[in-house]
Amino acid sequence: MTSSYEHHDYDVLIIGAGGAGLRAAIEAKQRGLKVGIITKSLLGKAHTVMAEGGMAAAMGNVSSEDNWKVHFRDTMRGGKFLNNNRMAELHAKESPDRVHELEQWGALFDRTTEGKILQRDFGGHRYARLAHVGDRTGLELIRTLQQKVVSMDTDVFMECKVLKLVHDGDGRIAGCVAYWRPTGEFVTFSAKAVILATGGAGKSWKFTSNSWEGTGDGHAMALWAGAQLIDMECIQFHPTGMVWPLSVRGLLVTEGVRGDGGVLRNSEGQRFMFNYVAPMFRDETAETEEEGDKWYDDHAAGRRPPELLPRDEVARAINAEVKAGRGSPHGGVYLDIASRRTPEFIRRRLPSMYHQFMELAGVDITSESMEIGPTCHYIMGGVKVDADTAATLVPGLFAAGEVAGGMHGANRLGGNSLSDLVVFGRRAGMGAADYIESGQAATSMDMSEVEAAIKDALAPFEKTEGENPYDIQRDLQEMMQLNVGIIRTASEIEDATNQLETFTQRVKNIAVKGGRAYNPGWNLATDLPSMISVCKTVARGASLRKESRGGHTREDFPKADPEFAKFNFAHTTDGGNWDSGIVTTESPLLPMPEELQALLEETK
Amino acid sequence: MKTFPIIRDLVTDVSFNFEQAKKVPALMPPPMPEGGYIMFQEDVERGQEFRKCIECFMCQDVCHVIRDHEANKLHYSGPRFFIRYAELEMHPLDMNDRRDLVREEMGLGYCNITKCCTEVCPEHIKITDNAIIPLKERVVDAHYDPVAWLGRKIRRKTKTSAQDAAVQPAP
Numbered sequence: 223m224t225s226s227y228e229h230h231d232y233d234v235l236i237i238g239a240g241g242a243g244l245r246a247a248i249e250a251k252q253r254g255l256k257v258g259i260i261t262k263s264l265l266g267k268a269h270t271v272m273a274e275g276g277m278a279a280a281m282g283n284v285s286s287e288d289n290w291k292v293h294f295r296d297t298m299r300g301g302k303f304l305n306n307n308r309m310a311e312l313h314a315k316e317s318p319d320r321v322h323e324l325e326q327w328g329a330l331f332d333r334t335t336e337g338k339i340l341q342r343d344f345g346g347h348r349y350a351r352l353a354h355v356g357d358r359t360g361l362e363l364i365r366t367l368q369q370k371v372v373s374m375d376t377d378v379f380m381e382c383k384v385l386k387l388v389h390d391g392d393g394r395i396a397g398c399v400a401y402w403r404p405t406g407e408f409v410t411f412s413a414k415a416v417i418l419a420t421g422g423a424g425k426s427w428k429f430t431s432n433s434w435e436g437t438g439d440g441h442a443m444a445l446w447a448g449a450q451l452i453d454m455e456c457i458q459f460h461p462t463g464m465v466w467p468l469s470v471r472g473l474l475v476t477e478g479v480r481g482d483g484g485v486l487r488n489s490e491g492q493r494f495m496f497n498y499v500a501p502m503f504r505d506e507t508a509e510t511e512e513e514g515d516k517w518y519d520d521h522a523a524g525r526r527p528p529e530l531l532p533r534d535e536v537a538r539a540i541n542a543e544v545k546a547g548r549g550s551p552h553g554g555v556y557l558d559i560a561s562r563r564t565p566e567f568i569r570r571r572l573p574s575m576y577h578q579f580m581e582l583a584g585v586d587i588t589s590e591s592m593e594i595g596p597t598c599h600y601i602m603g604g605v606k607v608d609a610d611t612a613a614t615l616v617p618g619l620f621a622a623g624e625v626a627g628g629m630h631g632a633n634r635l636g637g638n639s640l641s642d643l644v645v646f647g648r649r650a651g652m653g654a655a656d657y658i659e660s661g662q663a664a665t666s667m668d669m670s671e672v673e674a675a676i677k678d679a680l681a682p683f684e685k686t687e688g689e690n691p692y693d694i695q696r697d698l699q700e701m702m703q704l705n706v707g708i709i710r711t712a713s714e715i716e717d718a719t720n721q722l723e724t725f726t727q728r729v730k731n732i733a734v735k736g737g738r739a740y741n742p743g744w745n746l747a748t749d750l751p752s753m754i755s756v757c758k759t760v761a762r763g764a765s766l767r768k769e770s771r772g773g774h775t776r777e778d779f780p781k782a783d784p785e786f787a788k789f790n791f792a793h794t795t796d797g798g799n800w801d802s803g804i805v806t807t808e809s810p811l812l813p814m815p816e817e818l819q820a821l822l823e824e825t826k
Numbered sequence: 827m828k829t830f831p832i833i834r835d836l837v838t839d840v841s842f843n844f845e846q847a848k849k850v851p852a853l854m855p856p857p858m859p860e861g862g863y864i865m866f867q868e869d870v871e872r873g874q875e876f877r878k879c880i881e882c883f884m885c886q887d888v889c890h891v892i893r894d895h896e897a898n899k900l901h902y903s904g905p906r907f908f909i910r911y912a913e914l915e916m917h918p919l920d921m922n923d924r925r926d927l928v929r930e931e932m933g934l935g936y937c938n939i940t941k942c943c944t945e946v947c948p949e950h951i952k953i954t955d956n957a958i959i960p961l962k963e964r965v966v967d968a969h970y971d972p973v974a975w976l977g978r979k980i981r982r983k984t985k986t987s988a989q990d991a992a993v994q995p996a997p
């Protein structure tokens with residue numbers, strides 16, 4: 223194969239340097255393989271770094287009653303039973319080992335008085351389960367993995383953006399094509415196996431906790447390469463994002479605030495969450511403020527306060543309060559910890575939040591309430607994978623972390639992502655290594671695919687007049703927020719579907735000026751095809767799922783319908799390009815073994 | 827800001843930092859006991875301060891040893907990595923010994939405690955007081971105190987030298 227581009231060759235190529243990508247790299251490296259990692263930002267800056275609250279693992283250090291079975295049950299219930307039950311099982315069983323492993327690699331978690339890893343309470347988890355370091359757990363996770371990866375002398379390509387996956391002549395994944403952001407030069411990578419670990423897709427919504435990286439590139443590349451995306455309609459809106467000032471609207475306020483005693487109030491000062499406890503959660507939720515308050519000090523003295531229900535429940539309740547005219551001046555509600563805990567406690571337990579509000583909003587959270595509202599946070603949907611090996615339906619392609627689907631079903635519990643990254647990052651590394659050892663891997667890239675991808679990427683430079691990518695991005699974000707946001711309805715979804723066709727045409731009409739080196743307009747122009755593909759699958763799933771479940775709420779179908787609990791909507795394309803049509807099928811859920819079924823029943 | 831040349835500079839600087847990161851020998855803990863390690867909050871807190879580092883590298887950019895003498899980059903790792911060494915040295919489980927490395931290759935001696943790094947750190951890490959000064963004290967002890975030196979020789983049976991331990995065995 224001759225190529226006029228810079229070229230690199232690896233056994234395992236990992237796209238993404240968040241928790242999932244780094245953990246996969248360690249595993250593949252330990253199998254003696256040649257490993258390359260690509261990130262479009264810098265090593266150590268991926269989304270994972272922003273995670274605050276913690277990492278869920280049933281170690282039972284705080285509540286000795288906890289074990290993997292309860293964690294499994296909580297995860298399935300939180301996911302409204304759309305989850306891949308094998309993933310939920312592996313995750314619950316393996317996450318304690320992954321936490322301990324991080325400690326062996328240098329992570330310093332907060333401790334209990336007996337010197338064990340401290341665990342904190344979080345929404346939807348029956349017991350205190352989240353290992354954490356203050357409110358900067360994601361930083362600890364990524365730094366630990368990064369240091370481990372660096373000590374193993376792994377190649378990391380930074381500020382290098384992958385555009386498209388490349389097959390061999392037989393439909394196996396053989397590598398990818400990318401460009402260097404600093405220079406705009408193209409580069410090709412060939413590999414026996416590729417692991418997608420590109421994170422989420424929240425950047426297509428107006429109010430989002432996601433950074434510029436969350437454009438869903440991996441979701442889209444998998445789709446174009448022939449893999450299936452499932453559950454794309456299931457999007458988590460985190461109940462507590464900042465709503466003010468506008469410039470930081472969407473920025474996350476950790477759930478730890480509620481875990482540590484913070485409560486939600488409407489403009490009348492009422493703790494409204496008591497009015498929104500769904501029947502499924504009534505048995506384990508406090509009925510009065512007194513009962514809920516006792517729980518913080520002694521979990522045996524009362525049941526959990528309703529502020530700690532799963533995120534979708536809380537987000538919907540806030541939405542309803544605001545709609546009913548009981549919101550705060552900037553369209554949110556109040557999160558109050560000031561009246562409930564001492565300033566010293568707040569500053570010690572929630573240092574980042576204290577600084578965030580002080581510096582960005584001029585609000586002292588030790589004496590005032592925070593104004594908060596739902597913000598697009600996490601996409602449960604993703605690439606369909608085999609639980610044990612993280613293999614997708616395309617030979618040679620693996621996926622782990624937020625880009626993979628199935629683990630969280632219709633709704634993710636807080637803290638279950640960081641553990642997901644390391645459990646399935648590791649399994650992706652193992653899966654890729656086994657695949658390579660089986661001798662089935664691709665040996666050459668189809669260069670015509672490379673050329674086609676490069677041609678597409680350069681198209682915006684060929685026009686002198688055309689659309690500005692920033693306008694398209696802004697309009698797309700507004701449109702998705704409005705039509706496929708937290709509460710959906712048939713007419714709006716249909717409108718979104720039609721508008722997405724218009725957006726497709728607008729993207730084809732983009733004109734970019736200047737050179738290729740550090741050209742943010744061009745960078746965005748290469749993000750937009752991914753964003754559009756992802757939005758199309760979200761809108762398609764949202765229109766077909768005529769019920770409400772987890773991160774998908776239909777105003778016109780407000781109840782869950784058991785018929786829809788039997789399958790995931792799975793999307794592919796009919797041409798492998800970003801503007802190809804989307805084909806959707808019903809993909810039956812993995813049958814649940816009796817032992818697991820029994821767990822759900824026995825601990826109801 | 828002039829665009830291209832400055833950005834190029836930045837890129838080279840960042841790669842200097844990533845090169846330095848490669849030289850840090852990893853943590854070397856004893857085998858994990860059943861149920862996990864026992865460490866107390868007081869023991870982990872010192873290290874946790876250093877692990878707050880967000881790798882903005884402002885301390886590296888402000889340090890005159892790096893800034894004024896390009897040649898120093900060869901044998902000076904800078905404040906970001908001094909806190910990393912300090913964190914590992916103070917880690918309750920670590921069995922590695924990096925003191926020779928810190929003195930000989932990381933150039934701790936070049937630092938003359940101007941505290942500029944501490945002043946710019948957005949995470950308010952007390953780089954000089956809590957990392958560099960204690961590290962300097964430990965290195966000096968190790969080097970000149972014959973008793974400590976002898977002790978170290980003996981302990982080397984259980985402690986691998988920093989060089990040997992550059993790649994940590996997989997647990």
Ligand SMILES: Cc1cc2nc3c(=O)[nH]c(=O)nc-3n(C[C@H](O)[C@H](O)[C@H](O)COP(=O)(O)OP(=O)(O)OC[C@H]3O[C@@H](n4cnc5c(N)ncnc54)[C@H](O)[C@@H]3O)c2cc1C
Binds near residue numbers: 268270599622636
């Ligand atoms: C503010 C915030 C707080 C959170 N708090 C928690 C929490 O407390 N607990 C929890 O469990 N979860 C939390 N989450 C969720 C969790 O952090 C994410 O789901 C998780 O970090 C995703 O990790 P990842 O490894 O899948 O991908 P990421 O960490 O998002 O990394 C993606 C990587 O892929 C790279 N990439 C993407 N596209 C390309 C491309 N085209 N070419 C090259 N590279 C590319 C990026 O550069 C990056 O390196 C939080 C999320 C946010 C936003």
Ligand code: SF4
Binds near residue numbers: 888890936938941944
């Ligand atoms: S105290 Fe030392 S490391 Fe810090 S800026 Fe001054 S010379 Fe550099």
Ligand code: SF4
Binds near residue numbers: 879884885946949
């Ligand atoms: S200035 Fe502080 S946060 Fe930034 S790299 Fe240095 S030590 Fe880390």
